[in-house]
Amino acid sequence: MDDVFVVSTVRTPVGKRNGYLREWMAADLVGSVIDEAVRRIDLDPSLVEDVINGTVYQIGEQGFDLGRMAPLMASKFPISVPGMSVNRQCGSSLSAIQIAHGMIASGNMEIIIATGCEMMSKYTLQSDLNGTLSSGDPMGTPFGESYTKKHGGTDQLLSAQMIADKWEITLEECWDFAIASHANAHQATIGGYFKNEILPTAGLDKEGNPIVRDTDETIRPNTSLETLKDLKVLPGTKWITAGISSTITDGASAVVLMSEKKMKELKLQPMARIVANAVIGSEPEIMLTGPIYVTPKVLKKAGLKINDIDLFEINEAFAPIPLAWAKDCDADMSKLNVNGGAMALGHPVGNSGARLAVTAINELQRRKARYALVSLCTGGGMAPATIFERT
Ligand SMILES: CC(C)(COP(=O)(O)OP(=O)(O)OC[C@H]1O[C@@H](n2cnc3c(N)ncnc32)[C@H](O)[C@@H]1OP(=O)(O)O)[C@@H](O)C(=O)NCCC(=O)NCCS
Secondary structure (H helix, E strand, O other), rough: OOOOEEEEEOOOOOEEOOOOOOOOHHHHHHHHHHHHHHHHHOHHHOOOOOEEEEOOOOOHHHHOHHHHHHHHHHHOOOOOEEEEEEOOOHHHHHHHHHHHHHHHHHHOOEEEEEEEEEEEEOOOOOHOOOEEEEOEEEOOOOOOOOHHHHHOOOHHHHHHHHHHHOOOHHHHHHHHHHHHHHHHHHHHHOOOOOOOOEEEEEEOOOOOOOHHHHHHHOOOOOOHHHHHHHOOEEOOOOOOOHHHOOOEEEEEEEEEEEEEEHHHHOOOOOOOOEEEEEEEOOOOOOOOHHHHHHHHHHHHHHHHHHHHOOOOOOOEEEHHHHHHHHHHHHOOOHEEEOOOHHHOOOOOOHHHHOOOOOHHHHHHHHHHOOOOEEEOOOOOOOEEEEEEEEE
16 A cells, blocks of 8 residues: 555634524535645646545535535636545545545545535534425435334434443533633634634624634633533433533535655645544444544554554544543543544534544644544444544
């Protein structure tokens, strides 16, 4: 396998539900990040051999094939640049990076942009389950009788609670983790740590006036025990609240991957090398445990131990998920989501894999650290994981 390098990364700020990104069409937003990703390295867009996009709710403006629509709607890309769309639930755009890696490592392609996008202000959770057939009948759900007989129901809030119970994660630990997530994201924002990764992006303020933001809209720096204690418990759970959950949000990200040969030919500097990829399936009933099981697998592939990793980005779908992961994998908490996670920075589901990768790679650069491990739990019980090495 040939080495594959990341040579450009960029993301929009994350926008809150019905927040400043609310009017964007998904393909225009992905178009803006791929335009910027190639601009940053002065790459001729016609050299890009594919755009692989991860989006969960591939319907309406996010439907057809966002990977193809984005270069068609971007300002710099010729029609010769194709695109495709993948769905691995919340791991979709990390899987887009992994597929791009495979195509380049195998020598089939030399330059691919992996992207992620989800506009949850328009297409919120389960938006793909509620439509109608042309007959007018309900569209149906993929969870057929043979699934429910084998696995029962699935619900992410219940899963978060079950994981907390099984791994003996307390509500107090979750509160502390949520407070740290917002505090770290706020510190990263005011410290300018996200400056390199964020594309200042136009949008609308509450009144509908045009604005440009270069910071994430979702961070609540005043999050405290007092504010968290007052939030109402979510249905069916013992103590999961909005304050210890990721939020419904909008955003897009892009990662340019390249073969070593092409990178040298174009005289580009690498940001990171992909060391190893893995993906696993885990119990769909409790669906959010995947990062626990994929971590040993990806570490083994990389020939590394957990303590060799400098930074972990484990998606904060709900506070118990990274906490149970850290406990089970015996990971150093001081390396986990150091600039905040999805509780503070939102979780535009299809975008999150690429967003976490972009943040991890830029933080490796800022700290001059070596390895970052990125993983996300997903619906259906899965988890992709990728280890990046700063180069
Ligand atoms: C958890 C969830 C149901 C909450 O939805 P919601 O009730 O619409 O969420 P909101 O953001 O409006 O928050 C509810 C309240 O908590 C408050 N709140 C949330 N986080 C807070 C914080 N850190 N500090 C203080 N207050 C907070 C909000 O201000 C709001 O209060 P209000 O009703 O007085 O305005 C929703 O965010 C969700 O589904 N998250 C999980 C997403 C998911 O499952 N993704 C896939 C992962 S597998």
